[in-house]
Structure formats: C-alpha cells, structure tokens
Amino acid sequence: MLSEASAPPLPAEIIRPAMARTRCDTCRFQGRNFCGALFGDGGRDRVEATYRTVAARHNLYRAGETNEGVQIVCEGWAARFLQLPNGRRQILSVIMPGDLISASAIFERQFGFSVQAVTRVRHAVFPFAEVRGRLHDDPALLDTWLQLAAAEHRDADRRLVDLGQRTALERIASLIFQVMLRSEERGDAGDGEFMLPMSQQQMADFTGLTPVHTCRVLSALRKTGVCDVGHGLVKILDRAELQRIAEIK
C-alpha cells in the first residue's frame, strides 16, 4: 500500500553527526522562520546544535521515540504522518526548509506522529533547555513562535475543510497551490515552475485519496491546461484557474 522505509528494503538509514561544514551560518533561510530568530541579532552567541542527514523515503522520527531536542529541517522536504493499522497513512503536514517539525509540540518529549524524509533531509536538533531559555528571555522569539503555532493551527483548520468538504480535484489543486505560495515566498518559483518532490503516493496520503485517483486528477489538470505535475516539478499553465479551484474563499 505504501513504500515503507521503516522496515528498510533499501540500504540502512543514513544518520551521521554532521561535521561543522554545512552550517546554519550559510543557511539561506536564516533571516526567516524560527531558526533565524533563535540565533539572535548578531549571529554571535550561537545555540549549539546537532545535525543529522536522512536519505529520501526514510524516517526522521518514529512515533513514540524520545525526542532529543527541538528539531528543525535545514534542507529538503519531510512529511509528518500518522500510520494506521490497516496500512494506510495520513500525511498531516509537509515540512520545508526552515520549518520546525511541529511548532505547537515544540517541547514535547515524544510525538504521536512519525516524520518521513520526502527528499534527502538535513536537519538540526537544538537542546530543549537552550531553546526554552531563549524563548523565555527573548520576547521577540516568543512572539515568532506564537505566530508559527497560530499559523500551524490555521493550516490544520484549512486542511480539515479540504478533507471534510472538498472534492478530489479541489484537494489536489489546494496542495499544489499552497506549495506554490510557499515556494514563491522563498523565491524558489521562477517562471511558473517550482519543485514538488512528493510522489503520487505521498500526495494521495496527504489528500486522503488513493494514488490511482490522484493520478487521474493530475491527468485531468494536465488535460485541461491548468498545470503539469510530474518528475518532481510543477509547471503552472493557468494560474487563475488553479487558484479558482484551490481556494476556499
């Protein structure tokens, strides 16, 4: 039903303590999101972090594991999901570079969900105490975090409406549209094109559809000249129409 990487048919999961090479200093998302705020004004007085890398399709985190710290994805995409006993799963949110794994659950010692790497993912783990301290000392950081938690909540509400009230076409369009907005925000959407490294299975798990129906819906979007999704890339052909289908209003 799904290409599981938790019982690895592929080479074992790659997790290595990161060398100091690729670091937050050179991160292009420094100015935004939680990371940037966490590092304070000057760039000095850094929080000490551990870095890990995980191969695509492997799990960053499995439900119930003990969390070693506050996790932020530095590079690549990940998906937060819940696994059902019948083999199906629901992707709860898509995590992009600079995102906390979960803003509201930032200090939870363990999560009820799992996290899978969509692409190869590099992520940072910050010590709980360190982050808690800064959050307490720095009102701006606290504010940033409150914003993120509220945004996460709004996103959950929007997804609830998508899954509860909207058709397959609308859900898929909504996913594409949201990814487009996030890509544009970070300047990664030149010329009506942007990356969407999720497989159809993953899009299906996100939208609550089957991969087969997801495929049919994507075909329909292609045939009607709205957008072309494939090979990890989206080409927007009729942005207005996509928006019309996607938006809740």
Add this chain to the structure above:
Amino acid sequence: MLSEASAPPLPAEIIRPAMARTRCDTCRFQGRNFCGALFGDGGRDRVEATYRTVAARHNLYRAGETNEGVQIVCEGWAARFLQLPNGRRQILSVIMPGDLISASAIFERQFGFSVQAVTRVRHAVFPFAEVRGRLHDDPALLDTWLQLAAAEHRDADRRLVDLGQRTALERIASLIFQVMLRSEERGDAGDGEFMLPMSQQQMADFTGLTPVHTCRVLSALRKTGVCDVGHGLVKILDRAELQRIAEIK
C-alpha cells in the same frame, strides 16, 4: 443546506452583559482547564471578566470580527466552524464548558473561523492584557496553556486522519466515542448514557458527511446494537464494539 442563524429567522440573538449572579465562583469546572489555573491558588485576586449568553443555534462569534478578549465557554456547547461559499460548512472542533474557544489562537485579535452555540451558551471574556500578564508571571499557567495548545494540536491531527482515511461509520463512531470520553472525564456519563446535543446536521458538518448519510449511519449503529443516538442523548449498548470501530489504534 444548513439551519443558519447568522441571518436570524429566529428571535434576535440574546447578548446581555451578565449580572454577577452566576459566576466563576460556583463553576463546577473551576479545578480543571484554563479557567481554574487563570484564577490562581486562593480564589482571590480574580480576573475581571465580562459574561455573555447566546441562544442555541446562534453565533457567538463571526469570522473576522474583532475579539474583545480571551473567550472561555462556561456553560453549554459551541462549535468552531468554517463557512464555505457553496453553503456547506466544516465544524473544526466542539467546545464544551471550561474550554477556550481556541487555545493556540488565544491572543489573536480576530479569527478566521466562526463559532456557533450548539445549546444555549454562557461564556466569559477575559481582557487580553490581564491574561497575558498572568501567563507571563505564572509558569504553571503557562504550562497549562502549553498543554492545552498541544492537546488541541493532537486533536486536529486525529481529526485529519478521521476525515482523510476513515469511513462514515468510523467517523461517526469516533465522534460519539470522543464525546463519551470527555463526558466521562467530567463525570457526566452515568450508566452508559450521556448528552450529545448536536443535531444530525451538526454531526454531518463535523464528520464531513451529509445529514442524510449521517442519519443512515446512526440507524446502522442502532440496528447493530452498538449505541442509540437521538433526542440529545446517547445510550451506549456495546462499548467494546463502539471503541473497536472508533479508535484509530
């Protein structure tokens, strides 16, 4: 499509500044949830609140309105929902006595959702500054709030799984089961019976089904001897079976 109370066909919405009669002092939920924590240890040094009462089926709050403070429901049930342009709506969460309207969005000056009274509702409005101050001064209160926000988040995740992956029967059973757990927690579920004042239309809006199909599912639950839902009341007949259907595991 839905029994709208925003353009009232019924008598005008009843909103009156509450007299000091029915007060937090006599509230049976004092010891629990956010309210209790807000009032500190001794019961002295009260936060000054405004109280309002709203008739069943009328709106406590309409999306986009300016919030006058932190809102907590004292008596009755309410439903947080998003209204769609096509007339359908999705109920995002059910609010029971002692609950914040929205924990994560506690300080937001306006919400993107609306809130409808399921039964007659009495609710309190606490000044933002007051709550913010206490939240800052009292680590225990902050902790309580963090817990509530995290719980809200977990609940949203569970609902996402329900709406994305589960059948009509499972969603309805899940609703009934969750309400049962909450009723039991507060000691309102004697003898396998508890209140469920939602109409079938509201249950439908909650589960993302049509009211007609909701009715059929409830009939099925009755016919198979699982539980009997109606007239604002649930009678549990086979708790184990209900749990089996409802639980995600």
Add this chain to the structure above:
DNA sequence: CGGTACATTGAGAAATTTCAAAGTTGGTGG
C-alpha cells in the same frame, strides 16, 4: 394547533476505490 426545523426512508446518480495489468523512470552494479 400550527409551523418550522429535524429525522427518516427510497431510489438513482456521482465520486472514489479496488483490482489488475501495462508502461515508465531512475538508480545500481556489472
């Protein structure tokens, strides 16, 4: 005693899933 919202039932339509079989793609080792 109406009247209005709410609940129930039936029949047919629509959306989505399931099952099954072929194509395609991308990465790996020879």
Add this chain to the structure above:
DNA sequence: CCACCAACTTTGAAATTTCTCAATGTACCG
C-alpha cells in the same frame, strides 16, 4: 554504457461508498 530491478505512473473496468433529490413522518415551540 548497458541491463536490470524496483518503485512509480498510467489506464481500464467493475465494485463500493457516499451524495442528491424527493417525499414523508416526527418533535418541539410559541
């Protein structure tokens, strides 16, 4: 560089779930 393998994508046809439309029955409120 090629061949192969595994995962991914695409397509068709039938089954299932859920919705829509419509009519009838029921409960509650003034």
